Amino acid sequence: MATLTRTDIAVIGGGLSASAVIAELVDRLPPSTTIGVVAPKGRRGRGVAYGTTDDRHLLNVPAGRMSLFSTDPDHFVRWLRQKAAGYGPHDFVPRRIYGDYVRDSLASAIRRTGNRSAVSFFDAEATGFAATDEGGYPFRLSNGDVVAGQSAVLCVGGAPAGLPLPAGAVDxxxxxxxxxxxxxxxxxxxxxxxxxxxxxxxxxxxxxxxxxxxxxxxxxxxxxxxxxxxxxxPHREPRPPAVALDLDPARDGLAAALSELRRAAGRIDDWRALMDGLRPSTQRLWDGLAPAQRRQFMRHLLPYWNAHRHRxxxxxxxxxxxxxxxxxxxxxxxxxxxxxxxxxxxxxxxxxxxxxxxxxxxxxxxxxCCGPDRCPSLQSSPLLVDLAARGVVTPDPTGLGIAVDRDSAVIAADGRRLRGLYAVGPLTAGTFWEITAVPEIRAQAAGVADNLARRYAN
CATH class of the missing domain: 3.50.50.60 (FAD/NAD(P)-binding domain)
Structure with missing residues (x-):
């Protein structure tokens, strides 16, 4: 017989995004609230990126910039000193070790809650909405049970991108x-x-x-x-100081912005300084692009951006x-x-x-080796297929994940901002673009946790 579990906040997913959300929530919620986490046990704290067991797979960012917490930038480095001696802030650490760090940080956050919110884990996948009379967001699980959250946070990762071939081209x-x-x-x-x-x-x-x-x-x-x-x-160490550049592709067009970027690169010793200088303004630049410009960027410039930005x-x-x-x-x-x-x-x-x-x-x-979808499509999981069929989620206009507002609240097919339903991580790339890296995900997770904490403070 199926079991129905009610919880204040249902977190769907168990990778980095979900771990960051949970770690932020337990420090903000009152003791009467409950958090239910739906994720297979083996994926908690790891996901695909940090689930590798091969120590040849290294982080693509030095350890000093990989803290799980925006307010404690040295958190990962301190953890390394205690648990993985020999690594410092400038080292590119094996991703397996970073997965250990995320899991350890999540466990520590839950342990230190004291008399605050209780966290329960459900060793299953969410496959869709359940047919119940429960309010809020009742999720049907792969084991037949139901977890009904008054609020929910979708931290759903993407499926691997398919081979770039038309149907029928593979024997x-x-x-x-x-x-x-x-x-x-x-x-x-x-x-x-x-x-x-x-x-x-x-x-x-x-x-x-x-x-x-x-x-x-x-x-x-x-x-x-x-x-x-x-x-x-590749990265270059020591890292060159960032160089800011005043670009406005929304005003001048993508081609003009690219030309200016190339000219600026010719005036300095290392183009990486320009890419790092763009990072604080990347979200502003993305926000300024019209949907047609965003699609133009994805069609023509994305491979070059990835090669230079994700080193x-x-x-x-x-x-x-x-x-x-x-x-x-x-x-x-x-x-x-x-x-x-x-x-x-x-x-x-x-x-x-x-x-x-x-x-x-x-x-x-x-x-x-096409990697994961740049962000999950609505066809990337049974859960998203079901939510889309019910009108709970709708595609982002650019085709990047689902539509959310600047608070990461999910926007339904009828244009409504759904109360208490949020999304975090790559699923929100249409709105936030650079939302696959730890610094951006941890900031987004903290913002969602703040919004939920205000809801449950009353």
Whole structure:
């Protein structure tokens, strides 16, 4: 028989965004309130990004900028001194360790609540709204139970982006040669060490999979392909001082803003200073763009933004560049056309960038490294599909996640701001854009916690 549990605030999800929200809530809510957290036990505090067990997978930001709390910027560094000696504020720490830190911080926040709000965990996934007479937000769980929150916070992550191919372009006969989600299977352990590997995508996910593959002794040819063949740039340490630049793409247009950015980069020693100087004003710039300009940015400039903005640790970059110099790894720019069977292998047809003809590459395994959706679409989980069908959520006008206001409150299909329903993290990228990094997520989580605390203070 299904169990119904009532709670004041239901937090849906268990990764970084959810952990940040819970850690902020328990320090603000009165003792009479309850928090119910719906997330499979293994994902709590980790999600995909910090669920890796491979210590070759490093943070892409130095430890000194990765505190879970805006009001305590040295929190992670102090934790490292106690739990992972040998790392300092300028180190690029293994993501596994950061996952330990998030889980530890969440557990500590719950333990220190004393006589404040009680936190309960539900080892399941939310799959949709339940058909009950409960008010608020009753969520149906994958185990058949129901958690009904008077308020709720959606911290739903995105599914992996699919291969950039039209329907029917992949021969079903090569299904066992394709790795749709490299984080869900030990595909490396299942292939021969001399196998030919093709990574589709050349961003951060590919970098992670590449260093794991080579680190486990792979000897065969490795190819990586994306439409532009762009790799993430490395950080440079010591970090150059940020240089502010007065840009107004909403007024001058994206092309003019890009030209000015390029001219400014030519006047300084390191373009990274400009990218870091843009960070405080990124949200203002995004807010100023009309929907058509945002779509133009996504269509033409996003790959370049990602390569320059989301950089990799210097040590990881050095390893990748060494593999390229020795011919172990080949980076290609082109458009996939089809994947067909070639006697038990995968024949990949593609059009090299700048040409009109087709070429083929035969691989033993094709690995989808397109990464997660830039933000979750409404089709990325059964929960979002159900909420959209009920009109509870609606797509952001740019197609980036769901519509929310500046307080992160969910906007329903009829345009209403839903009382007590919030979203945090990548699901809100249409409004907040740079909402995949820790500094932005922790600030958003604190804001949502403030709003909920005011509601329950009365």
């Amino acid at each position: 079903p006969a090569v299904a066992d040669r394709l790795v749709a989600d490299p984080w869900k299977a030990d595909w490396i352990g299942a292939i021969e060490p001399d196998a030919t590997v093709l990574f589709v995508g050349t961003g951060l996910t590919m970098i992670d999979q590449l260093v794991s593959l080579v680190g486990r002794g792979h000897r065969g040819p490795i190819h990586a392909m994306s439409r532009r063949g762009l790799l993430p740039h 990799v640790a210097p040590a990881v970059n050095a390893e990748v560049e060494a593999l390229r110099r020795t011919g172990r790894v080949h980076i290609r720019a082109g458009w996939l056309e089809s994947i067909t069977d070639a006697g038990g292998r995968a024949r990949v047809s593609f059009r090299p960038r700048g040409t009109h003809g087709l070429e083929t590459l035969t691989a033993d395994v094709v690995v989808n």
